[in-house]
Amino acid sequence: MTLGEGMKELAPLRSARMLRLDTAAARPHERFDYWRAQFTGVDMAALGEAPYEAVATLCQGDDGVLFTDIRCDPTAARYVDELDHMRLSLVTEGGVEISHGRDQRHLITADAGLNLLDCKQPSRADSSTGYSAHLIALPRALVHQVMGGDPIGYEGAIRTLPETAIGLMLKAQMRALAKHGPAMSAEEAHAAMAALSALALGYLQSVSAAAGDAGAEDKRFRTACALIAMTKESPGFNAVALAGMLGCSRASLYRLFDRRGLSVSAYIRDTRLNHGRTLLRERRLDVGEVALRCGYGDASAFGKAFRRRFGMSPREWREEILRN
Numbered sequence: 001m002t003l004g005e006g007m008k009e010l011a012p013l014r015s016a017r018m019l020r021l022d023t024a025a026a027r028p029h030e031r032f033d034y035w036r037a038q039f040t041g042v043d044m045a046a047l048g049e050a051p052y053e054a055v056a057t058l059c060q061g062d063d064g065v066l067f068t069d070i071r072c073d074p075t076a077a078r079y080v081d082e083l084d085h086m087r088l089s090l091v092t093e094g095g096v097e098i099s100h101g102r103d104q105r106h107l108i109t110a111d112a113g114l115n116l117l118d119c120k121q122p123s124r125a126d127s128s129t130g131y132s133a134h135l136i137a138l139p140r141a142l143v144h145q146v147m148g149g150d151p152i153g154y155e156g157a158i159r160t161l162p163e164t165a166i167g168l169m170l171k172a173q174m175r176a177l178a179k180h181g182p183a184m185s186a187e188e189a190h191a192a193m194a195a196l197s198a199l200a201l202g203y204l205q206s207v208s209a210a211a212g213d214a215g216a217e218d219k220r221f222r223t224a225c226a227l228i229a230m231t232k233e234s235p236g237f238n239a240v241a242l243a244g245m246l247g248c249s250r251a252s253l254y255r256l257f258d259r260r261g262l263s264v265s266a267y268i269r270d271t272r273l274n275h276g277r278t279l280l281r282e283r284r285l286d287v288g289e290v291a292l293r294c295g296y297g298d299a300s301a302f303g304k305a306f307r308r309r310f311g312m313s314p315r316e317w318r319e320e321i322l323r324n
Contacts, residue, residue, distance in 0.1 A: 017189050017320075018059040018181040023052055035072070047074035047128055057182055061193030062278045064139040064270065065200065069178035071132040077125045084261070085137045086151060087117045088161075088200055090171055094131030099124040101156035114161045114171065116143075116204070120261050121157035134174040136200050141267055144260045145225050146205035148218040161207055170199045186321045190281070220246065221256055228268055232275050235295045239264045273309045276302065280318045287314045 026034035028051035035054050036044045046052045054072035061067075066085075071093075089096075095109040100123040108115055117123070120140070143151050152159045161167065173196050184192060227245050231237045242264065243253040257264045276294040279285055285293075291302030291314075299314075306314050 017184065017186050018057050020055070020057045020182065022055045024055075039077075041079060043078045045076045047076055047126070048130070057178070059177075059181060059189050059193055061197050062190065062274055063142070063194075063197055064274055065142070065193065065197040066135075066137040067174070067177055067181075067193065067196055068135040068137070069133075069181075070135060071130075072127075073130045074128050075125075075130070076127075079119060079123060085119055085139055086143045087119055088136040088138065088170075088204075089115050089117060090134045090174055092132045092134065092175075094127060094129045096125050096127045096131050096133075098158050099126070100158060104156050106156075106158050106160075112160065113163050114167055114203075116151060116159045116161055118152050118157050121152075123157040134171075134178055136174070136196065138197075138200060138204075139270070140261055141225060142201060143204060144218075144262075145222050146201050147208040148215065149221070149260065151204070151208070161203075162210075164203070164206060166199065166203045166206055170196075170203050173199050186323070187281075190321075217256065217259075220248075221260065224253070224256065225267075228271050231295075232268075232271050233293050233295055235292075235297060237295060238268065242268075269305065270309065272296070273306055276306060276314065277310070277317060280314055281321055283322075287318075290314065 021035075021038055023031035023035050031054075032044075032046045032050070032052035035052060036042075052073050054070070054075075056068055056070040056072075058066060058068040064085075089108060091108050091110050091112060093110055095107060098106040098108065098117065100106065100121060106115075119137075177192055177196060181189060181192065224242060224246060227242060228237075231241075239250055239253060243250045246253065248256075253264060257267065272294040276290050279290045279293055280287075287303070288299040291297075291299045294302060296302035296305070303313055306312075306317070310317065312320070
């Protein structure tokens with residue numbers, strides 16, 4: 001499944017379970033090209049000798065949160081497209097140097113703990129040794145809801161986060177999912193991703209609360225997101241209706257989202273489609289009923305939007321969930 005406009009980095013995620021990518025699937029001289037083709041929003045170069053070796057297992061939750069367990073040979077990576085997410089990273093072996101901002105350098109190693117990277121900001125990641133890491137990619141809107149308007153906290157792309165009790169729980173959950181996730185069924189992976197997402201967002205919220213990051217505009221943004229979630233099944237709900245509910249102009253609403261690197265209409269659409277993916281887990285609902293409960297007038301329009309977002313039809317997604 002392509003991850004759509006919101007998560008363009010990974011090209012082939014077509015599974016409700018954990019998916020494995022391995023350069024061993026390609027011929028030795030084609031392995032780096034195979035790996036690079038999986039990441040459509042990143043410009044990569046191999047820094048070591050051929051043949052290039054890398055492996056990753058990954059799984060996406062219904063809320064758009066993506067977990068990846070990755071190991072790769074020495075690599076340089078630069079973002080060439082705006083990726084609509086932020087990433088929590090935990091390096092377990094080797095190291096990665098992040099170049100960002102005004103000639104800033106940030107070295108992430110196995111003893112560096114958790115870091116938050118804004119993938120929409122210009123940055124470059126270089127690993128001369130190769131590395132292994134657990135990564136959690138979170139949609140920007142979710143991060144802004146729990147952390148406020150400036151999650152990174154300074155001019156740059158990355159922020160080192162403190163070690164807290166819930167942070168230790170999150171790291172343990174990441175390690176457990178990396179170890180046991182590949183053997184999970186679709187429903188087990190769904191439950192595990194829901195737990196991981198809750199821990200990640202709870203951790204970020206606690207970090208933000210301790211720093212006193214939230215302001216009046218952040219509260220309005222959170223209210224807007226809450227209203228979108230409440231009205232995700234209402235047909236015809238759009239930015240005009242949302243602005244009216246907030247008591248502000250459409251221009252003010254657009255600026256509220258734009259300052260966070262977001263589109264109002266895209267956020268409304270993705271909220272509906274993520275809801276649809278969850279509803280498709282209920283076997284008693286046919287696709288037409290799911291479409292109506294996502295605010296779509298007919299199954300055809302819902303199906304087209306679902307395929308554009310997730311790379312498969314609603315029926316294909318349901319079959320993937322039900323497959324043993």
